[in-house]
Amino acid sequence: MRRLLQAILAPFLSLLFCISAFAADIPEGKWKPVEIDTIQIGYGLQLVDVNGDKQTDIVLADQKTIQWYENPSWKKHIIARDLTQRDNVCVTARDIDGDGKCEIAVGGQWNFRESTKDGAVFYLDAPQDRTQAWTPIKLYNDPSTHRMHWIKGKGSKYHLAVKPLRGRGSVDGNGPGLRLLAYNMPDDPAAEWSYDVVANFMHLSHNFHPVNWDDDPEEELIVAGKEGVWHFDNQGSDKWESTQLTDNFAGEIRDGKLPNGKRFIVTIEPMHGSKSAVYTEPDEAGQLWELNKVLDEQLKDGHALAVADYLGVGSDQIVVGWRAMNTPGVPGIKFFTPMAPDGSSWRGRQISGEEVAIEDIKAADLNNDGKVDIVAAARQTKNLVIFFNDRD
Numbered sequence: 001m002r003r004l005l006q007a008i009l010a011p012f013l014s015l016l017f018c019i020s021a022f023a024a025d026i027p028e029g030k031w032k033p034v035e036i037d038t039i040q041i042g043y044g045l046q047l048v049d050v051n052g053d054k055q056t057d058i059v060l061a062d063q064k065t066i067q068w069y070e071n072p073s074w075k076k077h078i079i080a081r082d083l084t085q086r087d088n089v090c091v092t093a094r095d096i097d098g099d100g101k102c103e104i105a106v107g108g109q110w111n112f113r114e115s116t117k118d119g120a121v122f123y124l125d126a127p128q129d130r131t132q133a134w135t136p137i138k139l140y141n142d143p144s145t146h147r148m149h150w151i152k153g154k155g156s157k158y159h160l161a162v163k164p165l166r167g168r169g170s171v172d173g174n175g176p177g178l179r180l181l182a183y184n185m186p187d188d189p190a191a192e193w194s195y196d197v198v199a200n201f202m203h204l205s206h207n208f209h210p211v212n213w214d215d216d217p218e219e220e221l222i223v224a225g226k227e228g229v230w231h232f233d234n235q236g237s238d239k240w241e242s243t244q245l246t247d248n249f250a251g252e253i254r255d256g257k258l259p260n261g262k263r264f265i266v267t268i269e270p271m272h273g274s275k276s277a278v279y280t281e282p283d284e285a286g287q288l289w290e291l292n293k294v295l296d297e298q299l300k301d302g303h304a305l306a307v308a309d310y311l312g313v314g315s316d317q318i319v320v321g322w323r324a325m326n327t328p329g330v331p332g333i334k335f336f337t338p339m340a341p342d343g344s345s346w347r348g349r350q351i352s353g354e355e356v357a358i359e360d361i362k363a364a365d366l367n368n369d370g371k372v373d374i375v376a377a378a379r380q381t382k383n384l385v386i387f388f389n390d391r392d
Helices: 002-024
Strands: 031-038 044-048 057-061 065-070 075-081 090-094 103-106 120-125 137-138 145-150 158-164 180-184 194-199 208-209 219-223 229-234 242-245 250-256 263-269 275-280 290-296 303-306 316-320 332-338 348-353 359-364 373-378 383-389
Touching: 031 348, 044 090, 044 359, 044 373, 057 090, 057 103, 057 383, 075 120, 103 145, 120 145, 145 208, 158 208, 194 229, 194 242, 208 250, 219 250, 229 383, 242 263, 250 303, 250 316, 263 303, 263 316, 275 303, 275 316, 290 316, 290 332, 290 348, 303 359, 316 359, 332 359, 348 383
Parallel strands: 090 145
Antiparallel strands: 031 383, 044 057, 057 065, 065 075, 090 103, 103 120, 120 137, 145 158, 158 180, 180 194, 208 219, 219 229, 229 242, 250 263, 263 275, 275 290, 303 316, 316 332, 332 348, 359 373, 373 383
C-alpha cells in the first residue's frame, strides 16, 4: 500500500518541487516613485520619442491640455489646449513614418453617458519645433469617442483605430452597437480621412489593445466590452475577422507571455470593476480562452493594466491599477508575478496606495538602464508619477 501511495504521489511531489524551485529563482520587484507634475485628470498616457533624440518621453492627455514631458528633465511642453468644450479623453502617439519622431492623435468632448452627439477626434500636425503648439485637424467621429491606437497595416501603412464607449443612441449597453473605426491617413493630413468599420456589435467597450499574434506584419486588435473579449484580424482593406476569446464583461485588456511560453490575456472585470483575471490560450482552436487565475477581487474601480517583463526573467508580469472613485475606497497599484511556469500560481505585491489614484498606466524603460519603468497618471490625487524600476 505504501509503495502504491508513493507511486501515485510521486508525479505530484515532483511537480511541486519543480514549481518551488522555479519560484525560488524569481526576484522581487522594487520601485522608486518620483512625482514629476501636478495635473488635473490624467486621462491617457503614451511613452514614446517625441522629438527624435532617442529618449522615451511621456505624452499626456490631461483634462483640457495635451502635453509631453521631455526626458530626462521632464520639462512640460503643452502642444494643444481647449480642443473642445468638454474634456479630452484619450491620446495615441507612435512613429508611423519612420523618422524617429511620433505622430499624435487625441480624442475629446468626453461625456460619459451621452451617446448621440458628443465626442471628437483630432490629428495633431507637428510644427518644426515640437515644443510649440501643434495644429489640430478635426476628423469625422462617431459619438462617445473613448480610446484610440495607431496600428500597423499592410505595406507598412498605419491606421488610426478609434473606439467609442457606446453605440450611437444606446443606453446603458442596450441598443445599437458601437462602431470601431480604422481611419486611413491621406498624404495630406488636412484632407479628408477615409475609414473602415472593424466591428459594429459590441457595447460598453472601455478599452482595447493592438497585438500581433500571427505570422504577418499587420497588427490585430483585442477589444474588451460587455460581450467579453474579442480578437479582430485584418483580412483585407475593409474586412476584419472576429473571434471571441472570453464571455465575461471586461473593461480593460492586455496580453503577455507566461514562463512556459504560453500566451495569456489579463482583464479587469467588468468595466470599472473589482476583479482582475488571467486567461490562457486554449489548446484547440475555436474554444474560449481558459480562466487561469483570478488575481484580485477587491479592486475599487479597476482602471488600468500594463504588462511587461519588469523583472528581466524572459516572461511577463502584470501591473494593475485602480482609482477608487465610483466605488469609494483606497486607490492603488499591485504587481503580479507568475510563480509557476503555467501561471497556476501568482505572487501579488502592492507598490502604491492612496498617494496615486490611477486613471492610466503605461510601461517602458525611461532611463535606458535595461529595466522597464511604470508611469501612472492620476485623477483624484492629481499627480503624474514615474515608478522607476529599482530592482537589483
